[in-house]
Amino acid sequence: MTSFMEKQPGWSVTKSACGMETAFIADFTHNATDSTPVISYNAEYDALPGIGHACGHNLISVCSLTAAVATATAMIEFDIPGTVKIFGTPAEEYGGGKIKFIDAGAYEGCDVSLIGHGSYGQTHASARTTAIKNFNVEFFGREAHAAASPWEGINALDAMNIMYASVAALRQQLMPSDIVQCCVNQGGTVPNIITGYTSAAFAVRAPTLGRMNELYDKISNCVKAGALATGCKFKISILDTYANHIPNQVLAARFRDNMIRVFGEKMLSIDEDYRTGITGASTDQGNVSWVVPSLHPMFNVDNPYGAGPHTKDFAKAAGTREAHDSAVLTGMGLSVVGVELLLNPDLLAEVKAKFDDDINKAKGELTSSVNSIKSFADLEVTE
Numbered sequence: 001m002t003s004f005m006e007k008q009p010g011w012s013v014t015k016s017a018c019g020m021e022t023a024f025i026a027d028f029t030h031n032a033t034d035s036t037p038v039i040s041y042n043a044e045y046d047a048l049p050g051i052g053h054a055c056g057h058n059l060i061s062v063c064s065l066t067a068a069v070a071t072a073t074a075m076i077e078f079d080i081p082g083t084v085k086i087f088g089t090p091a092e093e094y095g096g097g098k099i100k101f102i103d104a105g106a107y108e109g110c111d112v113s114l115i116g117h118g119s120y121g122q123t124h125a126s127a128r129t130t131a132i133k134n135f136n137v138e139f140f141g142r143e144a145h146a147a148a149s150p151w152e153g154i155n156a157l158d159a160m161n162i163m164y165a166s167v168a169a170l171r172q173q174l175m176p177s178d179i180v181q182c183c184v185n186q187g188g189t190v191p192n193i194i195t196g197y198t199s200a201a202f203a204v205r206a207p208t209l210g211r212m213n214e215l216y217d218k219i220s221n222c223v224k225a226g227a228l229a230t231g232c233k234f235k236i237s238i239l240d241t242y243a244n245h246i247p248n249q250v251l252a253a254r255f256r257d258n259m260i261r262v263f264g265e266k267m268l269s270i271d272e273d274y275r276t277g278i279t280g281a282s283t284d285q286g287n288v289s290w291v292v293p294s295l296h297p298m299f300n301v302d303n304p305y306g307a308g309p310h311t312k313d314f315a316k317a318a319g320t321r322e323a324h325d326s327a328v329l330t331g332m333g334l335s336v337v338g339v340e341l342l343l344n345p346d347l348l349a350e351v352k353a354k355f356d357d358d359i360n361k362a363k364g365e366l367t368s369s370v371n372s373i374k375s376f377a378d379l380e381v382t383e
Contacts, residue, residue, distance in 0.1 A: 001024070001043065001045070001061060001065065001088060002015055002024050002026075002088070004065065005024075005026040005065070005086065008028075008069055008072070009076075010028050010029075010030070010072065010076070011026050011027065011028050011072070012026070012027050012028075013025070013026045013027075014026075014027075017087075017088070017101075017104075017106070018100050018101050018103075018104040018106055019100065019104065020090060020091075020097060020100060022088075022090040022091075023087075023088055023089060023090055023097060023100075023101070024086075024087075024088035025085060025086070025087055025088065025106065026068070026085065026086040026088070027083065027084075027085055028068070028072040028075075028083065028084040028085075029082075029083045029084075030072070030075040030076060030079075030080065030081055030082065030083075031079070031081035031082075032081055032082055032083045033081065036081045036082040036083065036342075037082045037083070037111045037341055037342050037348055038082070038083040038084075038085065038109055038110045038111050039071060039082065039083070039084050039085070039110075039111065039112060039114070039338040039341060039342065040084075040085040040086070040087060040107065040110040040112065040113050040114070040292075041064040041065075041067050041068045041071075041084070041085070041086050041087070041113075041114050041115065041334065041338075042060075042064060042086075042087050042089050042098065042113055042114070042115040042285060042288070043060060043061045043064040043065060043086055043087065043088050043089065043115075044057040044060040044061065044089055044090075044092045044097075044115075045057050045058065045060070045061045045088070045090065046090050046091055046092055046093055046097075048093060048310065048315075051310075051311070051312050051315050052315045053315050053318045053319065054309060054310050054311055054312060054314050054315040054318070055093065055309045055310055055314075056117065056118035056119075056301060056309065056314065056318040056323070057092065058318060058319070059117075059118040059301070059318055059323055059324065059326070059327040060115060060116065060117055060118070060327075062324055062327040062328060062331065063115070063116040063118075063299075063327040063328070063330050063331040063334070064086060064114075064115060064116070064331065064334075065086065065331070066327070066328050066331025066332060066335070067114060067116075067331040067332070067334040067335040067338065068084050068085075068086045068335075070331065070332055070335035071084050071335045071338040071339055071342075072084050074335070074339050075339075075342065080339065080342050080343060081342075082342040084338070085110065087101055087106060087107075089101060089284075092283060092284055092285075094134070094239075094240070095240065096240045096242065096284045096287070097284065098284040098285060098287060098288050099240065099242075099284050099287050101288075102287055102288065102291055107288065107291055107292050110292050111292070111293070111341065111348060111351075111352070112248075112251065112292060112293045112294070112295070112338075112341060112348075112351060113285070113288045113289070113292050113293070113294045113295075114251075114294075114295050114334045114337065114338065115285055115294075115295070115296050115334075116296070116297050116298075116299055116327070116330040116331065116333075116334060117283075117296060117297070117298050117299070118298075118299055118300075118301040118309075118318060118323060118326065118327060119279075119298040119299070119300065119301065119308070119309060120300060120301055120303050120308050120309075120314075121300060122268060122276075122300065123259075123265065123267065123297065123298065123299045123300050123330075124268070124273055124276070124277035124297060124298045125247075125252040125253070125255045125256040125259075125267065125268075125270070125273050125277075125295075125297050126247035126249060126252035126270070126273050126274045126277050126295075126297070127245065127247060127277045127278075127279060127296050127297060127298040128207075128244065128245055128246075128247060128274075128277055128278045128279070129242075129244060129245040129278075129279055129281055129282050129283050129285075129286055129296075130177075130179065130205040130206060130207055130212070130244055130279070130280055130281065130282050131205065131206055131207070131208060131209040131211075131212035131241070131242060131243050131244040131282065131286065132203055132204065132205045132212065132241070132242045132282035133202075133203070133204050133212060133213075133216050133238065133240075133241045133242075134201070134202070134203050134238075134239040134240050134241075135201075135202050135216075135236055135237060135238045135239055136185075136199060136200070136201055136202070136236070136237045136239065137163070137199065137200045137201075137202060137223050137234065137235070137236055138197070138198070138199045138234060138235045138237070139156040139159040139160055139163075139197070139198045139199075139226065139227065139230075139232045139233070139234050140156060140196070140197060140232055140233040140234070140235070141153065141154035141155055141156035141159065141194070141195065141196045141197065141198075141230065141231075141232045142154040142194070142196055143193055143194055143195070143196035144193070144194040145192065145193070145194075146191065146192045146193055146194050147192060150194055152194075153194030153196070154194070154196070154230060154231045154232055155194050155195055155230055155232075156188075156195045156196055156197050156198040156230075156232050157187055157188050157195035157198055158226075158229075158230045159198065159226035159227055159229070159230040159232040159234070160184060160187060160198040160200060160226065161226075162225060162226040162229050162230065163200075163222050163223050163225065163226035164182070164184075164200075166221075166222035166225050166226065167180060167182065167219060167222045170218055170219075170222060174215070174218075175206075175211070177206060177207050177211075177280075178204075178205070178206050178211070178215050179203075179204065179205035179206070179280055180202070180203075180204050180205075180215070180219065181202065181203040181204075181205075182200055182201070182202050182203075183200065183201050184198070184199075184200045185199045185200060185201055186198055186199045202219060204216050204219055205280060205282055206244075207244060207278065208244050208362070208365055209243045209244055209362070209365075209366060210365040210366045212244075213366075220236060223236060240284075242282045242283060242284050242286050242287060243286040243287045243289070243290050244282075244286050245283060245285055245286035245289045245294065245296055246286075246289045246290065246294065246358050246359070246362060247274070247277070247289070247294065247295060247296060248289075248293040248294060248295055248351055248354055248355055248358070249270065249274065249354060250293075250347070250350050250351045250354045251293060251294075251295040251337060251351055252270060252273065252274070252295060252297075253270050254336075254337050254340060254347070255295060255297055255333055255334065255336075255337050256268075256270055256273065258333055258336040258337060258340075259333045262332075262333070262336055263329060263332065263333060265329075265333075277298070279298070281309070283296070290359060290362070292355075293351050293352060293354070293355040295334070295337065297330060297333075297334075299326050299327070299329070299330040300326060301314070301317050301318060301322075301323045301326060302317065302320075302322050302323070302326075303317040304317070305317060
């Protein structure tokens with residue numbers, strides 16, 4: 001991608017951006033001043049272990065590069081002043097590349113952030129995603145001979161079992177939109193040793209950041225229950241936190257209208273689109289949407305194999321010509337939005353006013369400052 005962008009007229013490319021070897025920033029300016037808009041597009045390209053581009057991030061790159069180059073081409077041809085940026089953001093699945101961009105101040109000065117993601121079914125202009133917290137849980141006990149002197153041990157596997165059973169019991173009292181995912185990574189080695197160490201990986205999701213934090217607190221109590229019942233010590237290590245994506249409805253309406261008017265696409269009404277555009281999945285674009293107005297349409301990837309993202313069959317579908325054509329079409333739709341924002345200061349002002357209103361409402365739902373979502377390297381250790 002960097003080689004491609006370096007060949008485009010007027011573009012400059014910064015590799016290894018924001019402290020990440022595989023990140024990049026590509027910039028284009030045309031008669032820009034301090035007051036002209038800055039349109040940014042996010043490109044993703046990380047794959048899933050063992051199954052490749054089963055989330056279609058290759059298509060996100062196609063979409064964003066198409067959008068950015070098309071926007072820049074229009075700026076040259078019609079002498080439209082402004083700036084376009086592509087942020088090459090790695091590690092969306094795990095690691096939060098966009099969060100590192102936020103922490104480095106990359107989005108400061110950007111007026112909007114646009115990105116498109118392949119999925120299946122109806123194209124949605126205003127996709128909403130869940131907030132997620134990924135964290136590891138460890139129990140520390142004491143090994144002993146399981147037959148000769150088990151009373152000398154402190155069983156970390158028992159702590160894990162109690163925690164897991166507590167989480168299972170908790171599910172009856174959870175909301176339908178709450179999601180708790182867990183896998184046990186280490187549960188012991190051999191049966192004749194009292195297990196001294198166990199570990200598990202968790203992901204908790206909810207439609208809003210505030211509800212997700214409540215859910216995390218509930219799971220933390222289950223961890224504490226396992227430790228208290230067995231005498232183990234425990235450690236909770238927070239890996240990352242992705243905020244729920246807040247789609248800017250002004251941007252969504254422009255994208256929808258342009259896809260119909262310019263490209264002849266069939267789209268839902270903006271109200272129905274928002275109502276049905278929620279997904280249980282999560283993305284670090286959610287964090288971006290809390291610091292700059294964001295648009296994250298989900299476009300259809302025709303899948304003859306009949307499976308959705310995070311499957312081998314979807315990886316096959318994401319490699320087809322039809323999927324790439326859909327990504328290009330969505331990128332062109334995003335570019336029209338970008339050009340409109342460059343040309344229409346009133347539209348951009350409306351976008352920003354909607355953003356301010358949305359974020360103020362979202363802040364009101366949180367018990368702590370919105371700035372807390374920017375601290376993603378925190379490590380909670382409790383004994």
